[in-house]
Amino acid sequence: MRKLLVVVFLAVILVILVVAVIEMPTIGDPANVTNNEVPQRYLEDSLHETGALNVVASIITDYRAFDTLGEATVLFVALAAAISNLKAH
Amino acid sequence: MTEVLTYLLLIFLVVCAISVARSRDLLAAVIIFAAYSLVMAILWQLLAAPDVAITEAALGAGVTTLLLIAAIAKTRRQE
Amino acid sequence: MSIIEILSRLHQNSFYFFAIILFIIGFHTMLTHDNLIKKIIGMNIMDTSIFLFFVAIGYVRGGRAPILEPGTTQTYINPVPSALILTGIVVGVSITAYALSLIVKLYKHYGTIDAEEIMRLRGGEPR
């Protein structure tokens, strides 16, 4: 009974997502809405604004460096929680 | 040619994911998951994202596998 | 929309389609297996399928990896999804590590890593 319920639930999710994929724009089309002015500006200006050749590195450690600081904090908190969990009595 | 390779890799991913769910041995499931991560890294290299590929190959296939093996060594191996 | 048209759309968006298939397989593993380590591996499969979806969004046909070569004009792929996914991979690893520490602690306390067994030992109603 429970397994049947799970299969029906997953089939409904699968149908919804496949319909969404059929309606989505094609992969790799340069006219997609994701290729707007934001990546354009990063690709054009990052070289003389940060001096790094790797655009991804200049995004994660310069333009969005505060985000990466939060990510390092997540890693730190996960380690602290795991150690305090394992060493507890 | 690249299209055929892409489809082969994608079907390999699906087979890996199903056999992870089917295997009774947890250690075998973890090793299959490492192969899954490496093939995923190859696909991201084909999609021209080498930063993500190298991070997945180091973190997903390396460190996650080692942590899972450490957890299995502390618990039991059969499901 | 005929079946041929639907299949050709799925062929054009093959990465999206397989990402959905992997998501469903990971979700199924997570919902139906009682073993907790199996549930963690299923969660990781769901993680990577969503990352595959995002990286496929950033791809541009004929584009190169976003390592600039000064003085030349070339098409590059969209670097923003790559930067977001880098964050996601590291967060996924830290979640996995914390969940594994919880599993090791549960095994020390109950002597099993089966969710049903733990429910029975706690005196709850088995499903």
Next chain:
Amino acid sequence: MEDVIVRYISRMLLPFVQLYGLYVILNGHLSPGGGFSGGAIIGASMILYALSFNLEEGTKKLSHKTSTILESSGVLLYAGMGLLSILLGTNFLGNKVAGIPIGTPGNLFSSGAIMIITFGVGIKVASTMITLFYSLIEGEEGHEDVHH
């Protein structure tokens, strides 16, 4: 694991893996890679050493205390670069606007704060992975004699 081949190969392989990890960290602004992947490679090399020998040999190379200190210092290096930009008169984590020299693009020592931040993240991720593995393996065995 009592296998002489695994021990010999892992001891031989260790410096090369660590050198590659350091290369990936230091070239993070020029080529694919960066702090997260390079740090994970260095951490995985130390985990390989601790797996092929045993935990005592691994902690002899890099003790638990040293790796905790390294982890905190990595984050502090990151946040310190941000505070340095505030002291120089701009926003938190500013790079060129704060007056940090960015050098010639393409050289190893270029792009100002990005290189230092990547180095800090690399130290942090490497020591995090090592500490996680050590504490997952050893558990509370060290305390059991006292309490039971």
